[in-house]
Amino acid sequence: MPTTFTGLMLLVVLLLPGLTFVTIRERRGSEHRPTPFRETGAVVFCSVLTELVTLALFAAVRGLMPDLTPDVGRLVREGGSYARDQYVQLGWWAGGLLLFSCALAAAAAAVTGKRPHASVMSAWWVMFDRWFPGEDPIVGCVLEDGSYIEGRQASFNVSSDDSPDRDLVLVEPLKYRAPGATGVQDFPWGAACISARRIVTMFVSYPHPEREAEEEAAQGSAPAAS
Numbered sequence: 001m002p003t004t005f006t007g008l009m010l011l012v013v014l015l016l017p018g019l020t021f022v023t024i025r026e027r028r029g030s031e032h033r034p035t036p037f038r039e040t041g042a043v044v045f046c047s048v049l050t051e052l053v054t055l056a057l058f059a060a061v062r063g064l065m066p067d068l069t070p071d072v073g074r075l076v077r078e079g080g081s082y083a084r085d086q087y088v089q090l091g092w093w094a095g096g097l098l099l100f101s102c103a104l105a106a107a108a109a110a111v112t113g114k115r116p117h118a119s120v121m122s123a124w125w126v127m128f129d130r131w132f133p134g135e136d137p138i139v140g141c142v143l144e145d146g147s148y149i150e151g152r153q154a155s156f157n158v159s160s161d162d163s164p165d166r167d168l169v170l171v172e173p174l175k176y177r178a179p180g181a182t183g184v185q186d187f188p189w190g191a192a193c194i195s196a197r198r199i200v201t202m203f204v205s206y207p208h209p210e211r212e213a214e215e216e217a218a219q220g221s222a223p224a225a226s
Contacts, residue, residue, distance in 0.1 A: 014047060014051065015043055015047045017051060017105035018047035019047075053101075054104065058093075125156075127204050128204075136152050144198050145179045147176070148177040149174065149177075151174040153170060154171040165197070166196045170194065174189055
């Protein structure tokens with residue numbers, strides 16, 4: 001571990017590509033929490049790999065255009081004196097190489113960031129995202145007090161843990177049945193937030209493209225028929 005502030009900052013900068021990789025992969029999928037060891041290993045491995053690729057490309061550019069690139073040999077031999085004389089060029093190249101490494105890490109995350117397996121995800125994620133990604137199904141929930149609420153799924157907690165400490169947001173058209181009642185009535189509100197702790201059973205109705213197309217065609221032909 002670095003013992004000075006400069007060493008700590010250098011370590012953070014060198015790990016930026018790995019942090020970019022992990023962050024983009026997390027945003028492209030569900031919130032799956034790996035162990036600290038695996039997450040640290042992914043950050044370090046990706047940082048080292050992308051920076052090695054970047055240095056290899058820099059070496060190729062150095063061989064083709066030596067006048068436009070910093071003289072690494074002089075930097076190693078002369079150290080601080082060369083850095084003081086060429087600090088502008090060194091700064092621009094260091095920043096550019098770091099950004100290129102981060103871009104490589106981002107591209108790798110986009111390519112390798114496949115959808116996680118259902119066995120490591122929550123049941124909510126499987127029903128709302130894996131089976132019909134991009135759709136907003138109709139969800140009906142039977143609550144622990146016997147009431148029932150139904151609406152279109154708008155938002156849900158993407159944590160991979162089936163924890164009771166999460167919420168489901170439904171939007172109109174909302175329907176509600178009070179405890180002990182027999183009929184479901186339209187609920188004149190725009191949205192509802194239901195705690196997973198209160199949900200006993202959940203029903204999900206997915207959209208049917210063929211049925212929706214038929215309904216739209218019927219609605220479009222109704223004025224013409226009249």
